[in-house]
Amino acid sequence: MVRHKGYATRAYLLVTLVVTIPMILIVYFAAVQEKEMLISQYENQLLRASAILTRRLPNESFEKILSEEEALEFDNNDKKVILNKKLQPIVEKLNGIFPEFTLGYYSKDLNSIVALNPVLGSAEYMTKVNASLLYKALDSGKPEFGIVNTALSKEKAVLGVCNPIYDNGKIVGVTWASIDIEIVNQQYYMNILKGFLIALLVWIGTLFIIKLIFDKLRLELEILGHKIDKGEDSLENLKDFPQLYPVFDKINLLRGSLNQHIARLNRILETVPIPICVVSKSGHIAVVNQTFVENLRDYTKEELIGVSYKFIANSMGSSNERSLFHRALNGEDIYGERNNFFNREWLVNAVPIRSIDNGEIEGIVTVLYDITEYEKYLEEMGRLERLEVVGQMAASVAHEIRNPMTVVRGYIQRIQHKLGDVYNSQFNLVLEELDRANRIINDFLSVARNRYVEKEILDLNIILEEVIPLISSEALKRGQTFNIELSPSLPRVLVNKEEIKQVVLNLAFNSMDAMETYGQLLLKTNNDNDHVVLSLEDTGCGIPEKYLGKVFEPFFTTKKNGTGLGLPVCKSIVERHNGVINICSECQSGTRFEVKLPIRNGQNEESFSVKNTQPL
Structure with a gap:
């Protein structure tokens, strides 16, 4: 039932994303375009009103009006009163034709409004009307449009136009007309609301239809589940959804296959x-x-x-x-x-x-x-000298533990394969523990005094390129920085590739364990006379001086879960290659491991291998 609801929810979301959201966007952009058209229409009407004011200006000049009234020598306030007396009736009459507009005249010489309707305030702020548009019109000499906040509109936004008035080719003032932008916005918001309501109705209707379909499908699936539980083979009740016929057949087939797998699994369990x-x-x-x-x-x-x-x-x-x-x-x-x-x-x-x-x-x-026999074996091994334990344990562990572990791992993998992903995490955990035990066995073998190794003449940089991705990945996971400085054209060395890779990985992981997040690890190679030098430097906590002489001793470790075999393995491998491993460390300053491998004489030889069983 939970899955059915999940599918229905996905269908609802899909309808919302594919149908409803695009409809809302279309409505929105259509409303925006219509708003732009409304603004354009109102701009034409405002320009027409301002042009009418210009044409109705008596004598088309403020100065001529004052001359007729013999007021040219009056002070500015008196001139304003006289001009207002002449021009205010013109503005009020035109305002009857355009009742939504604010109309007026402005005199450039008097730097003041001389007529205004409707009158919304006192003369103290009348010079502030449409200041930005006014000055643009005076500067450009042509009508200027814009949306501005003005004192006349009580700091509300208005759509306005300022139209210059010319007298003998000289700008003497402007006429203006403006309308509250809210009138435009109200129609814009109403269009958006209508569109949203339509989209909402479409969305609700579509979801309702989808719900009916899923309710019917859920009922049919419940019938199908009942048939599966009862082991029925009849498809009569599923005739409304013939698409479920293959599902029913497939389930019956899987049920038979599952029974076979269960039988096989039981046989496997019996052999484990x-x-x-x-x-x-x-x-x-x-x-x-x-x-x-x-x-x-x-x-x-x-x-x-x-x-x-x-x-x-x-x-x-x-x-x-x-x-x-x-x-x-x-x-x-x-x-x-x-x-x-x-x-x-x-x-x-x-x-x-x-x-x-x-x-x-x-x-x-x-x-x-x-682990009874294993416990007895460990007790017996405890009586031996420490270095002898290493050699004997390598052979004994390989015989007593590795073979049973291989059998266990094989059967666990077969069980995991048969069960699929049901218990995948548990099986992976079991396999990881088996692999961990196997790695410890390998470390024992590496510390053994005598070890069969096969060597080849190889380029150390090529070997390092195979392990660099592993180190980089681990450093990235830990939030640390891994830098590489490989010297080009290194002389080739006689080495066992896998053992050198083991040395590099052991040293790198040891350094990363010693560092916190944001630590830095540097891997370098260079040529030092008759040796190729590989070094790893970290910015970790360093090693106390009292421990420097013990780090290569088997089983010595300061890690909580360490085995004390990592660095002894590295030393054993390097010495098998006639090389030297050195360590330099200071507390809180980091540690530097340096591995020197002898350069192979006769670099012209293409390749050959050497089997080495020499003791350390």
Whole structure:
């Protein structure tokens, strides 16, 4: 049901994006264009009104009016009164024709309005009317239009025009006409509102039709789901949606395939040589393999399926509340926990199986790995000298651990492949732990005193180009800066490519671990007489002086989760190549590792390989 609502929501959003939003945009731009047309119409009317004022000016001159009234020698205030007496009736009469306009005359010589209708204020601010348009008109000598705020309109925006008045070719004043811009805006807003209402009605109608379709489809899907649950093959009730016929057939096919996969998975679980147990959400045993049954003893698989996990917890000698089953069912992820039960030592992984839809716990899977013999082996190895432990452990670990781990990893990958993505994160975590154990084994092997290696004459820069992307990616993930300075035309050296790559990666990751975010790592190569030099410099916390003499000792580490094998491995590899590794470090100033490899004599040789088993 949740998915159906999700599809309906997507359809609603699609209609909104594809239909409604474009309609709103069209309405908006149409309203903007209509507003521009209205402004253009009003500008023509304003120009016409101002032109009429100019034509109706008596004698077409302020000076002639004053001359007729014998007022040329009067002061400016008296002149304004006389001009207003003559011109105000003209403005008021024309205002009857254009009632929405504000009309008036302005005298340039008097720098004042001499007639105005409607009268909205006193003479103190009359000179402020349309100042910007007025001066533009006086300067340009032609009508000027614009939207301005004026004192006459109480600082409200108006659309106005100022039209120059000429007397004998000289500008003596202007006539103006203006209209409140809100009159234009009201019609503009009304057009937008009408358009939005139309778009809203279209949107609501379309969503209603989509809802009817999805309601019908949901009903048909519920019928389909009921048929699938009952295992029915009839398609009679789905005749209104024949498009669902292939879906129904495909589901039946997948159901049969799923049953086959389940059978195969059960066979695989039976062949896995480690105990595996699956507990349902209700706390009852759902699946156990034969290896688990053999370790529990005295019970058959049929007797265990369906019983409470508490029965097995009691057999393991743990309380129900602290048992790994109870903890995992309550959401705890358990990895690598050591337990003693069935008179054996075990490494336990118990993780919840969560629903893909809502993340709720649907059960748990428990995997046990018998480490009894491994524990005994470690106790025996502890009696040996420290350096002897390294050599013996390399061979023993490869024999006692690596082969079973390879088997486990293979079966886990097969199970992961069969199950698909259902438990992908849990299986990946198991595989990562197996890979981590495998890397530690490789480190043991690298520290061994005698090691078979195959060397070739290679360019060190070419080897570095293969690991640089890995280092760059890790530095980017950590928020650190990785710089490279590779010297061109380096002499070739006799090396094992994979071991040199291991040295570079170990040193690089060691440096990045020592740095915080924004730290800087520099990788350099250069030619130093008869050696090729590779160096890595970091800006990390540095190494205290008291530890500098111990960093290449096996198992020495200051890291919380370190093995103490990284730098000893590097030293072992470099010395196998007849090279030298040096370290220079200061607290809070960073660390510099320098690896010197001897240049191969006879650079003209194209290529050859050397097998080296010499001891360190």
